[in-house]
Structure formats: structure tokens, C-alpha cells
Amino acid sequence: MEKALQGVRVLDLTRVLAGPYASMILGDLGADVIKIEHPDGGDDSRGYGPFVNGESVYFISLNRNKKSLSLNLKSPEGKEIFLKLVKKADVVMENFRPGTMEKLGLGYGELEKINPRLIYAASSGFGHTGPYSQKAAYDLIIQAMGGIMSLTGEPDGPPTRTGASIADITSGLFTVIGIMAALHKRKETGRGQKVDVAMLDCQLAILENAIARLAVTGESPKPTGNRHPSITPFAVFRAADGYLVVAAGNDQLWQKWCRVVGREDLVEDPRFKTNADRTEHWDELEPIMSEVIGKQRVDDWLNLFEEAGIPSGPINDVAKAVEHPQVLARDMVVYQDHPVAGRIMMPGIPVKLSKTPGSIETPAPLLGEHNRVILRELGYTETEIERLKEKGVI
Amino acid sequence: MEKALQGVRVLDLTRVLAGPYASMILGDLGADVIKIEHPDGGDDSRGYGPFVNGESVYFISLNRNKKSLSLNLKSPEGKEIFLKLVKKADVVMENFRPGTMEKLGLGYGELEKINPRLIYAASSGFGHTGPYSQKAAYDLIIQAMGGIMSLTGEPDGPPTRTGASIADITSGLFTVIGIMAALHKRKETGRGQKVDVAMLDCQLAILENAIARLAVTGESPKPTGNRHPSITPFAVFRAADGYLVVAAGNDQLWQKWCRVVGREDLVEDPRFKTNADRTEHWDELEPIMSEVIGKQRVDDWLNLFEEAGIPSGPINDVAKAVEHPQVLARDMVVYQDHPVAGRIMMPGIPVKLSKTPGSIETPAPLLGEHNRVILRELGYTETEIERLKEKGVI
Structure with missing residues (x-):
């Protein structure tokens, strides 16, 4: 046709x-x-x-x-x-x-x-x-x-x-x-x-929801950086050989993440128990997660996260993006x-x-x-x- | 209809x-x-x-x-x-x-x-x-x-x-x-x-020309930041009360800029004479321009630049963008x-x-x-x- x-x-x-x-x-x-x-x-x-x-x-x-x-x-x-x-x-x-x-x-x-x-x-x-x-x-x-x-x-x-x-x-x-x-x-x-x-x-x-946010709050939205403003962890991290994204949008995924990376202790940490807790204590959570993720390579982490069903992905440069399967x-x-x-x-x-x-x-x-x-x-x-x-x- | x-x-x-x-x-x-x-x-x-x-x-x-x-x-x-x-x-x-x-x-x-x-x-x-x-x-x-x-x-x-x-x-x-x-x-x-x-x-x-650049150079393009890679000055500057953009894309506009800001001395500066010179010496030019622009308010500069025909604009937050005439x-x-x-x-x-x-x-x-x-x-x-x-x- x-x-x-x-x-x-x-x-x-x-x-x-x-x-x-x-x-x-x-x-x-x-x-x-x-x-x-x-x-x-x-x-x-x-x-x-x-x-x-x-x-x-x-x-x-x-x-x-x-x-x-x-x-x-x-x-x-x-x-x-x-x-x-x-x-x-x-x-x-x-x-x-x-x-x-x-x-x-x-x-x-x-x-x-x-x-x-x-x-x-x-x-x-x-x-x-x-x-x-x-x-x-x-x-x-x-x-x-x-x-x-x-x-x-x-x-x-x-x-x-x-x-x-x-x-x-x-x-x-x-x-x-x-x-x-x-x-x-x-x-x-x-x-x-x-x-x-x-x-x-x-x-x-x-601009979509930025105008809505301005309309309601009366304040111009600020730059959000590389993380979600209200879902945590939903952010960029630096692994040993590059950057990756982890988007663990609920408590189950968070608990899975803790287990996959060998930090079960975090599951019971009261600072990080619910999404609201994690968002509130992001300043404390971020360095902990960064330290863990920094120890291994991007691909190793992504394989583990994928097996566990945790949404995640590499931050590809253009050369990697054009080779993605x-x-x-x-x-x-x-x-x-x-x-x-x-x-x-x-x-x-x-x-x-x-x-x-x-x-x-x-x-x-x-x-x-x-x-x-x-x-x-x-x-x-x-x-x-x-x-x-x-x-x-x- | x-x-x-x-x-x-x-x-x-x-x-x-x-x-x-x-x-x-x-x-x-x-x-x-x-x-x-x-x-x-x-x-x-x-x-x-x-x-x-x-x-x-x-x-x-x-x-x-x-x-x-x-x-x-x-x-x-x-x-x-x-x-x-x-x-x-x-x-x-x-x-x-x-x-x-x-x-x-x-x-x-x-x-x-x-x-x-x-x-x-x-x-x-x-x-x-x-x-x-x-x-x-x-x-x-x-x-x-x-x-x-x-x-x-x-x-x-x-x-x-x-x-x-x-x-x-x-x-x-x-x-x-x-x-x-x-x-x-x-x-x-x-x-x-x-x-x-x-x-x-x-x-x-x-991604448009990023893929073309990769294709030709074999290297992934890097982040370009807030400036044009080959046209200078074409960048973001901080004025006294906020940020603005100056896009003086040729020698005439550059000379106009020097005069408008009261820095005629720069016109004859051999480091900044042509676009190639300015691009090469951006590390030296940037602080000079930033110092000048930092002294006045965004609107004052934009009025001057507009009168002189130098492409420029404010960096608006969402509140300012929705009020733009x-x-x-x-x-x-x-x-x-x-x-x-x-x-x-x-x-x-x-x-x-x-x-x-x-x-x-x-x-x-x-x-x-x-x-x-x-x-x-x-x-x-x-x-x-x-x-x-x-x-x-x-």
C-alpha cells in the first residue's frame, strides 16, 4: 500500500x-x-x-x-x-x-x-x-x-x-x-x-504541570534536578563506571532494592519505611544509596535490579543509545x-x-x-x- | 466554520x-x-x-x-x-x-x-x-x-x-x-x-545533530552546557537580579555589545577579535562578560541590547513566562x-x-x-x- x-x-x-x-x-x-x-x-x-x-x-x-x-x-x-x-x-x-x-x-x-x-x-x-x-x-x-x-x-x-x-x-x-x-x-x-x-x-x-503548580501555589516551580519530587527513591546514581537511574516507586520495590544490594538492615530503618519517610529523609538516604551503587558497575546493577523487577535503566550517551537492542x-x-x-x-x-x-x-x-x-x-x-x-x- | x-x-x-x-x-x-x-x-x-x-x-x-x-x-x-x-x-x-x-x-x-x-x-x-x-x-x-x-x-x-x-x-x-x-x-x-x-x-x-556528530567523529557528543559550541558569545550570564542570554553571533554584534556595555577596549583586544578568537579564548572572555553583566539588572541590559539590535532574552521562570506580553x-x-x-x-x-x-x-x-x-x-x-x-x- x-x-x-x-x-x-x-x-x-x-x-x-x-x-x-x-x-x-x-x-x-x-x-x-x-x-x-x-x-x-x-x-x-x-x-x-x-x-x-x-x-x-x-x-x-x-x-x-x-x-x-x-x-x-x-x-x-x-x-x-x-x-x-x-x-x-x-x-x-x-x-x-x-x-x-x-x-x-x-x-x-x-x-x-x-x-x-x-x-x-x-x-x-x-x-x-x-x-x-x-x-x-x-x-x-x-x-x-x-x-x-x-x-x-x-x-x-x-x-x-x-x-x-x-x-x-x-x-x-x-x-x-x-x-x-x-x-x-x-x-x-x-x-x-x-x-x-x-x-x-x-x-x-x-510546560504541562509546571503551570498548574504555579497556578495553585502562586510560586514558580524550581528545578527538580534528577529526582522525582515526591516519589523516593526515583533518582540518578553514579555506579563504578557510569550513571544509572533507579525508580523504586513503592514500599515493596524499596524493600526489594534493600535486599538485592545486601542492605536488608535498611528495610527496618524508621527513616526509610514509607515513601513519605524516604522522601523526608532523602538527604540521609541519598549518600547511603550512592555509596552502595558506587561499588559496582552499571550493567551488574541493572541485571540485578531487572531480575528483582525494580524499574531501572542506564544513562546512555548517544553512542550507547544508538546501540541499544x-x-x-x-x-x-x-x-x-x-x-x-x-x-x-x-x-x-x-x-x-x-x-x-x-x-x-x-x-x-x-x-x-x-x-x-x-x-x-x-x-x-x-x-x-x-x-x-x-x-x-x- | x-x-x-x-x-x-x-x-x-x-x-x-x-x-x-x-x-x-x-x-x-x-x-x-x-x-x-x-x-x-x-x-x-x-x-x-x-x-x-x-x-x-x-x-x-x-x-x-x-x-x-x-x-x-x-x-x-x-x-x-x-x-x-x-x-x-x-x-x-x-x-x-x-x-x-x-x-x-x-x-x-x-x-x-x-x-x-x-x-x-x-x-x-x-x-x-x-x-x-x-x-x-x-x-x-x-x-x-x-x-x-x-x-x-x-x-x-x-x-x-x-x-x-x-x-x-x-x-x-x-x-x-x-x-x-x-x-x-x-x-x-x-x-x-x-x-x-x-x-x-x-x-x-x-537527538538530531547529536547522532550526526557521533557518526562523523566516532565520539559521543558531550553536554554543551548553556553556550553555543562554536558561536561566541552565545551564552547565559548572571545579571544583578537574575539570568539572561546574549547571542551575539558575529563580529558586528560583538563590537556593538562592547560599546553598549562601555567596554570599547575589548573591540581591539586580539584575544576576542573574530568569532574563532572569542571561541578559543572563551575561558578568558566569560569572566570579563560576567563581571560586566553582573553589575546591572536583567531588564536594564535587555533594553540596551534590544536598542542595539543584539539578540538577547531573559531566562524566565514559569511565573514570568506566563506573563510575557x-x-x-x-x-x-x-x-x-x-x-x-x-x-x-x-x-x-x-x-x-x-x-x-x-x-x-x-x-x-x-x-x-x-x-x-x-x-x-x-x-x-x-x-x-x-x-x-x-x-x-x-
Whole structure:
């Protein structure tokens, strides 16, 4: 059976991370994504390291399953080509600073006139409305403004950035949801609409119970560090050769833990008898548990805990995570051959559909790799294509 | 115009966070979400603090726009009611441990026979396939195993958990994408399918360039802390009354920064002349910048930086984030009246659709609040409903 989004044509003007991440998900699920890049260097992230044979692996890992059309949207011919594509497209995506497309005469208002079925998805730092809409944003700034950094890190330590660009990525995910919702509605109404997703909005949306806690207590939640605030022990510990997590969420599991590690004496210790006791006396419990766990290796402990049925896990670095048997069994690490960079490792597709699974077919395109095929489809002749190239339109 | 997902009926068996977060997004966009809960206490998160008038605000903030049907799926009558609902439903969602629905005789294989159009979405810690599929998972364990903790925190510090439950939340987002993709495909094929989303898979999917970096260098990326690894200054600083971020990504912005803070002498300092110089001498630059910034308040600096066009921002705690003018202008903080808990603050809807915007209509339901209306719709009489209640079926 064909893939879920087969037949959905996406014109993708996005660059760097949030937008390309969103269009990659659409492409993985079968959409026909045409990445439109400036002829002069293309997507900025083609210049981001690390590189292999001069090709950016950053770019390669975010742009599989897409075609590349190089196009100068500021030239009249470039604009004409774009508008011809818009007529037959289902989705236009962009993550320019708000107002950029309007300045080019290519805002949603204009494009809608040409193709009322078009879905126009804009991702930006602050969104297309509101007093901050014109400001530039970076992941670090949005993580800082949106509250999540104030919740991450040790209770008395400085605010901490999440080590993946979570502000970009969550806005990419919400953008996909918006596009899909608009596609769904379009089947009924025949009309497209504009999807406006702001990175900052998405940061608020992922704070979940932090906002509830603020609402009730009147105080901003503090960073929780690496432990559960009310379930004990539910925390990170350092073993002899690395870190691990123990999540013994009730009294039975706690007692099992004491026995497994050879500290039955702790079972009857009144400081640690109930979850409330353990939470109250965490300052005393933590060094005891740390000392015990520090004596053996991560794998030895995890085997013992697993046999005893105590929820636990290693803290994997990326190298260990990509070798985890469950990750491999779920095809979450894939290798793809790139014509210049060679074999490249990248994440698989986390949306597992039983009948129309996604797939990773073509590697990230070279800049303008599909110019000829796309322009021929629009009716341009070889001579015309050559001329467009000479003029720097493509 | 009706909302985007109006007419999509979702039977939502999910509990706590990942699943309810996903079904909340569907409900916000107009889906008819029936939350099916065990009559004995319902969703576990009804028991999670903080509470107002005995109602969990945690639960309230994740279950708006849903109806509640209390139903014991282990009783024959409960199962019969569920199957009647399945016949007319578009989507069933669950986040039980894999195999639970099969044990109840309600696995996708069974439900598909009753309703071939049904989309069955399962979110779980490790997914429905692979050697770990039967294991229980918690956000902390998945964050630990998936690699993101190894990237978060200070370069030489311990691995750090992201302060929101990012493993649950991203799996919720990918689950929504899977459901929407299956809905899209169903319009063409008339057939539903199973969507299987694992929290661990989603953690791999959000590592983005960390996997590329590993692939190229052969070494696991280290935690990057609060600064950009190759652009300087692009980091967190402590002002007199709190933290802020400065992202002066090129030489012009760096020179502007020096002038704005009254340290023109730094412009000509050979240690800091180019981005490469500044990155190389970060250990010397950081204390100089910190000393300067420490002397004034966050707002004073941000005003100066903004006038000079230097990208910057405050590190907001949650209380400040929910009061930010851009957040308010985008309706990202909303208040909803709950019949028992009163007026509750919660995040708004980050997917902004121009023609069929989402909306927040009904507050989180009381347990079984909609039993009568749903069962009447299925043809049950008042007497029968009363009997089901007495028997503990609902």
C-alpha cells in the first residue's frame, strides 16, 4: 500500500532546523517534499559542521526524502516558477522572519488567490502576531524565555538548557500537526488555511504541570534536578563506571532494592519505611544509596535490579543509545548512502504505521539536484533551463 | 466554520501524561474525545497533586475538552459497551503496557474486525515490538536511556534530566502525527491501521545533530552546557537580579555589545577579535562578560541590547513566562472555570489555524460525568444505566 501522505505535495522554503525537521517528518510519511533553496549556497545549514567530504552531515540528517530546487525568489523568473508550483501544491512551508514572504509578494493572502486549496504553514520564533512577531529568535533564547530552563538542572544551580534544540523541535512537531489538521479539514471544505506556529508558544505548551503548580501555589516551580519530587527513591546514581537511574516507586520495590544490594538492615530503618519517610529523609538516604551503587558497575546493577523487577535503566550517551537492542529492533537507527558523504547514520522514523509505514528512500539532495526534473515537469525546455541557470535564477 | 477535527470521535483509554497530552491536542482541534476511565478512581493522575478543593490540577490541565465515561473493561457489560462505542469510533487510543488490550480481548486485531475503519493508537515506553516491549517505563528512565540526559548540563557535570517530561510529551506529539496520518490515508482507502509510538524511539528522533556528530567523529557528543559550541558569545550570564542570554553571533554584534556595555577596549583586544578568537579564548572572555553583566539588572541590559539590535532574552521562570506580553498576545495562557476547582490557569493551543482555530470549551470532566449522555446515545435506558452503576460496570 502507498505511504500515508503519498500525493501530498509540499513546497518547503524552510531552513536550518524547526522547518526542515517538520518537512522531514512529512517526507518520511510519504509526502512529495520540494525543498526550495537560494541558488547562492542554499539552506544555511549546508554550511554547518560536521562535514564529510565537504558535505554537512547536519544538513544530511535533516533533509532525507526531499528534492532540491534552487530558486532565487527575488528574481521575476524565480517568482514565476514558484507561483507555477504553488498552483499545484498542497502545502507551502516557511520559517522566515514574519513579513518576509509578504515583502516578496508571496504572503498567504497572495498565494491563496492562486490556489485556494493551499495550506500555508509558517514556523517562527514568536509567531506572526503579537508585539514580538518581528524579532529574531534562536533556540537558546526561546528555551530561556519559555520557562523550561528554569525547571532544568539542580535545585540550587543555574538554569540549564536542554541539550537538544527542543524549542525548534517541538515547534516542528506542532507545525506538522497543524498541517495535518488543515489537510483533514480541507477534504471537507475544499479550502486551505494558514498555520502559524511559534517556538515560544510551543515552549509554554510543553510546560504541562509546571503551570498548574504555579497556578495553585502562586510560586514558580524550581528545578527538580534528577529526582522525582515526591516519589523516593526515583533518582540518578553514579555506579563504578557510569550513571544509572533507579525508580523504586513503592514500599515493596524499596524493600526489594534493600535486599538485592545486601542492605536488608535498611528495610527496618524508621527513616526509610514509607515513601513519605524516604522522601523526608532523602538527604540521609541519598549518600547511603550512592555509596552502595558506587561499588559496582552499571550493567551488574541493572541485571540485578531487572531480575528483582525494580524499574531501572542506564544513562546512555548517544553512542550507547544508538546501540541499544530495543532501538535497533525498532529500526530507530538507520544508515543511508549519500552520493558524496557516503554512508551516514541517522535516526529512524518514530511514527510506526502498521499498513502504510513510512520509509527512508532518498538521501538529502545536493543543492539544485532536482532543478531539471521539476522544471521539465512545469514545461520548461532544456534551453530555457540553461538560461535560468546562467541568469542565476536557479 | 467548524473546527478542524470536528466529527472525529476518539475513544481515549490513556492515563497520566503521554496519552492524555495527545488526546488533549486532538480535543483542542475539535475532536470528540471520550475519556474512558476505570470506575474505581479513574485516571491515576486524578490522584496527583497539586489539588484544589480535592481536584487534581495536574489532571485538570491535561484533560480539557474531553468527556468522561467510567467503564470497567474487565466486566462483560463494560466490554459490550466499549465494543458498541468502537463500532462508531474513528480512533482508539491507549497507553497500557503492551499486551494489556490483547488480554482483555480488545487488541487491535479484534477491534479491527468490528470496525475496519478504526485507527488504533498505542503509546508505550518501548513500543509494541522488540525485546523491551513488555517493560514498564517512566519519563526519567526513558530520558536516561535515550541519550538526551547525556547532552544536558554542564560539560563536566553529571547527566541532567530536562525539567519537563519531554519523553512523555514528544511521544504524545508523534502519536498525534501518527493518528492524523492514518486519518488522512483512511479517506482514500477506507481502512484504519495501528499506530505504535514508543517513548524511547521518540527520544532518538529528537537527538538530531547529536547522532550526526557521533557518526562523523566516532565520539559521543558531550553536554554543551548553556553556550553555543562554536558561536561566541552565545551564552547565559548572571545579571544583578537574575539570568539572561546574549547571542551575539558575529563580529558586528560583538563590537556593538562592547560599546553598549562601555567596554570599547575589548573591540581591539586580539584575544576576542573574530568569532574563532572569542571561541578559543572563551575561558578568558566569560569572566570579563560576567563581571560586566553582573553589575546591572536583567531588564536594564535587555533594553540596551534590544536598542542595539543584539539578540538577547531573559531566562524566565514559569511565573514570568506566563506573563510575557507575547505569550499573552498569542493566547498561550488561558483560564478555564472548573465546577469544583474554580478558575484554573493552563497553557493555550500552540497550533494556530487561521480558518478553523482550536478552542478550549469544556473543563476536564469529573469521573463518569458523561456516563448518562453517552449511554443514552447507545440506547441504554435510565433503569439499565442505574443497574450498570450498581454493578460497578460504570
